[in-house]
Amino acid sequence: MTVLRSLLFNAALFAWTTIFCVGILWGLLLPRRAFMVVIRFYLRSLSWLERTLLGLDYRVTGLENVPEGPFILAAKHQSTWETMKLHLLVDDPAPVMKRELKWIPIWGWYAAKAGVIPVNRGGRSRAIGSMIDGARRMARQGRPIVIFPQGTRVAAGVWGPYRIGIAALYDALDLPVLPMALNSGVFWPRRSFIKKPGTITVEFLPPLPSDLSRDVMLARLEVELEAATDRLVVAEGGEATVRPANAPPPGARAQARANRGGEPGILAE
Numbered sequence: 697m698t699v700l701r702s703l704l705f706n707a708a709l710f711a712w713t714t715i716f717c718v719g720i721l722w723g724l725l726l727p728r729r730a731f732m733v734v735i736r737f738y739l740r741s742l743s744w745l746e747r748t749l750l751g752l753d754y755r756v757t758g759l760e761n762v763p764e765g766p767f768i769l770a771a772k773h774q775s776t777w778e779t780m781k782l783h784l785l786v787d788d789p790a791p792v793m794k795r796e797l798k799w800i801p802i803w804g805w806y807a808a809k810a811g812v813i814p815v816n817r818g819g820r821s822r823a824i825g826s827m828i829d830g831a832r833r834m835a836r837q838g839r840p841i842v843i844f845p846q847g848t849r850v851a852a853g854v855w856g857p858y859r860i861g862i863a864a865l866y867d868a869l870d871l872p873v874l875p876m877a878l879n880s881g882v883f884w885p886r887r888s889f890i891k892k893p894g895t896i897t898v899e900f901l902p903p904l905p906s907d908l909s910r911d912v913m914l915a916r917l918e919v920e921l922e923a924a925t926d927r928l929v930v931a932e933g934g935e936a937t938v939r940p941a942n943a944p945p946p947g948a949r950a951q952a953r954a955n956r957g958g959e960p961g962i963l964a965e
Contacts, residue, residue, distance in 0.1 A: 702890045705749040712741065717802050724809055731809050732788065739784055751893030752883055756785060758900035761874065766835040767903065768865050768873045770917055772925050773844040774852050774881030777896065782842055783810075785876075785898060790834035791842040792827055792861065813841065827861065828868045835869055845917065852881030852925075853935035855943065858918050863910050875901040875917055877924035882934040897928050918946035 716738050723731045746752040769786060771778060782789050795814035798804040813830035816822050831841045843861050850856035866873060877899045883892045901924055904913050926936045 698890060698892060701750050701893070705745060705891060706889065708745050708749060709742065712745065716741075717806070721802070724805060728809060728811055729788075732783065735806070735810065736783055739780055742780055743784070746891075750891050752891060752896065753894075754781070754896040754898060756898045756900070758902075761900045761902050762786065763872050763874060763903055766838050766869075767840050767871050768862065768869065769840050769842045769876055770845050770862055770873050770921065771842060771876040772878050772921060773846065773849050774878065775849060775884040775886055777880040777884040778878060778898070781898070786840050786842075788839050789842045790831070790837075790839045792831070795826075811839070824861075824864050828864060831865055831869060835871065840874075841865060841869070841871070845921070849886050851886045852879060852929045853937055855937050855939050857943070858914065858946075862917065863914055866906075866913055867910055870906050872903040872906050873913060873917060874903045875921040875924070877901060877921055877928055879925070879928035879932050879934065882929055882932045894932065897931075899924055899928060915946045922946075 720734055720738075723734045726734070743754075769789065771782075773779075779791075782791060790811055790813055792813045792815060793807070795816050798808050798812070798814055800807075811834065813827060813834060815830075816826040834841055843865060845858045845862045846856040847859040847861065848856075862873070865871075878897065880896045880898075883894050883896055901920055904916055908916070922937060930936050
């Protein structure tokens with residue numbers, strides 16, 4: 697049954713996305729805020745497909761921890777699912793993403809219209825500079841900045857190092873960091889055709905204040921975000937993350953790369 701439901705959902709997702717993307721080209725003429733109303737309708741329609749065809753729902757806890765005004769959202773990234781929910785979870789987010797994704801026909805046009813933060817990965821200083829410049833523009837608009845601290849999808853129960861993008865934003869923007877834990881990878885595994893029924897949990901943790909030192913922020917973010925994510929994953933039958941014996945202490949690797957001027961973490965599919 698799970699295989700059949702996954703087959704029906706994947707077919708419906710592809711067909712509906714194709715129809716919608718072509719059908720709303722007119723939306724590019726709208727003001728950005730009005731265009732995002734259309735996009736949120738599409739995202740809610742995907743949630744309906746998930747509930748109806750997969751038996752997959754989600755719940756959000758910790759909403760009382762979401763700051764007012766701009767902030768940096770440091771989100772765990774276990775599957776494609778959360779990339780389709782960001783605009784339903786927080787108000788008008790500005791995700792950091794690879795600049796190359798904006799070159800995808802139609803989809804890239806919509807990403808540009810939505811106001812993402814493209815990162816030019818042609819060089820270390822250019823990558824960090826382009827990300828910070830874009831984030832500053834979005835913060836001035838009062839929008840939360842979204843970044844995946846590990847830089848890419850990491851399967852539930854798998855350890856992945858935290859990269860320096862979050863540290864660069866923290867230093868430059870003087871904004872609180874809101875950690876976002878989840879267990880989407882238990883139900884919608886990375887690069888898997890099969891999606892499982894159940895209820896995904898998204899949890900906003902207490903924000904890290906803007907006046908911490910960079911190394912303290914990085915260490916606390918990794919410890920608290922990984923612990924909360926493991927708790928959510930294990931509660932749904934997943935495996936807790938096993939940290940390799942030779943892994944550096946929390947925050948140490950990102951801090952070392954930041955001191956050398958490394959490449960930032962980005963949203964990558």
